[in-house]
Amino acid sequence: MPAHRALLLLSFILTALPVWGETVQLRRPGNATIITFEYITLDEEAIMVKRLDSDAVLNYKWEDLDLDWVSKNNPKLWAERQQLLAEAKSLKKMSKKEAEVDPFAQGIAATDNKSMVKNLLISLQDGLKGMSLSANRVEVVCYEFQLDENLFWLAFDELKQASLLSGKAEPSARTEDAAEENKDANSKTKAQGKSTTKTKVRTAASTAAESAARKSHEGDSRPYNSLGYLRMLAEGGTRGKPVWMMLRRATADRETMLAMLEKYAKLCGDLSVQPQAAASKTELVVLKKALENCAESLAKVNRENNAVEARLQSDCRTLLALVLR
Numbered sequence: 001m002p003a004h005r006a007l008l009l010l011s012f013i014l015t016a017l018p019v020w021g022e023t024v025q026l027r028r029p030g031n032a033t034i035i036t037f038e039y040i041t042l043d044e045e046a047i048m049v050k051r052l053d054s055d056a057v058l059n060y061k062w063e064d065l066d067l068d069w070v071s072k073n074n075p076k077l078w079a080e081r082q083q084l085l086a087e088a089k090s091l092k093k094m095s096k097k098e099a100e101v102d103p104f105a106q107g108i109a110a111t112d113n114k115s116m117v118k119n120l121l122i123s124l125q126d127g128l129k130g131m132s133l134s135a136n137r138v139e140v141v142c143y144e145f146q147l148d149e150n151l152f153w154l155a156f157d158e159l160k161q162a163s164l165l166s167g168k169a170e171p172s173a174r175t176e177d178a179a180e181e182n183k184d185a186n187s188k189t190k191a192q193g194k195s196t197t198k199t200k201v202r203t204a205a206s207t208a209a210e211s212a213a214r215k216s217h218e219g220d221s222r223p224y225n226s227l228g229y230l231r232m233l234a235e236g237g238t239r240g241k242p243v244w245m246m247l248r249r250a251t252a253d254r255e256t257m258l259a260m261l262e263k264y265a266k267l268c269g270d271l272s273v274q275p276q277a278a279a280s281k282t283e284l285v286v287l288k289k290a291l292e293n294c295a296e297s298l299a300k301v302n303r304e305n306n307a308v309e310a311r312l313q314s315d316c317r318t319l320l321a322l323v324l325r
Contacts, residue, residue, distance in 0.1 A: 024049060024074050029066045039077065044084050047077075110271055113280035113287065120264050120287075121323055124230070125165060127222030128253040130156075131246040138210060139202055141245060145306075147238075149202065153209035155232070155242035163228030226257045230294075234316040236308075244308050247301050254302070258295055265291035290319045 024039045026049070037049035037058070046061045062081070071078040110116035142149045232243035247254055268288035271277045277284060297312040 023052070024077050026060065027066050027069050028064060042077070042081060042084075044081070044088050047081075110267065112271075112277050113283035116264070116268060116271060116280075116284065116287065117323055121165075121227075123260050123264070124227040124323065125163075125225050126256075126260075128224045128226065128229075128256060129222055129250065130159070130224045130253065131250045133210075136249050139206070141249070145241070145245060147241060147245070149206045150209065151238055152242045152245070153206065153212075155239070155246065158239065159228045159232055159243055159246070160223050161228075162231040163223070163225045165227070224253070226260060229253070229257065230316045230320055233312055234320055236310075236313040240313060241308055244301060244312075247298075248303060248305075254298065258298055261291050261295040261298070265295065287322050290315070290322055294319045 022039045023036050024047075025034055025036050026047075027034045036052060038052060040048040040050055040057065042048065044062075046059050047065075048057060048059050050057050108115075108119070110119050138152055139149055142152050229243060229247055233240050233247075265288050268284045268291065272281050272284040272288065293311075294315040297309065297315045300309060301312070
């Protein structure tokens, strides 16, 4: 493009759009008050402005403003919004056209047990959020299930490690120490052959572990996945129970896992009756049953069920044995 034409185009753009620091006047329907603001930015949904008499920044939805009045009294502002709406409309039309040839919309269909397991393994690694630390008080949860809080915080690190494809939920010295602490604490609550309930006081180590876990959790919005959950639940005992407690309160994670397991169980069933997968029919039927069993056991991990069932551990182990081999 010749230089003079580029300069003319730039000049047109600069005169057509509101500039930083420019003022705009807004009003609401049914309210005669007209307020002058400093314009900051806008999009299709709202406009951001700053009060002239303070540093307060406000966001107004277009639907809450008198649009006829705004369009007449702020022509450049209105032109920018109309341009954004036109572009958004154009993009939507393009998206609809592109969907017809979008390779993701088609998906890569499995042709045998091997390709089915490959697709399943990829889905098992989709990120999950874990239990909300702001909506759950961990010390209360641990007291409810008589679990040492140190073991619970260790589960955060171990679950993240187990969520890696090559990761393993290896026990650490800290886990063993915490287990011993829990054992000692429980033995101290016995007096004259009768167990008594004793409210545990949070230690500095527990508080520090919570702080570290919160910081780590905030830095990675989706640090876990189904593979990690299955591995830890397959471990059982003092390593599986904290993760069971987490999943019990992570409703979104649980629903995502159940939907994924049920989806692949159906895909296995559909593929097992296809001629091209005749050689893998037996393996597909076995995988389908393992997926269904695991989904059924996971469905029992909810706020109404307070017991960790042995079948959950067994079903997770069986499914992992079929996927990670």
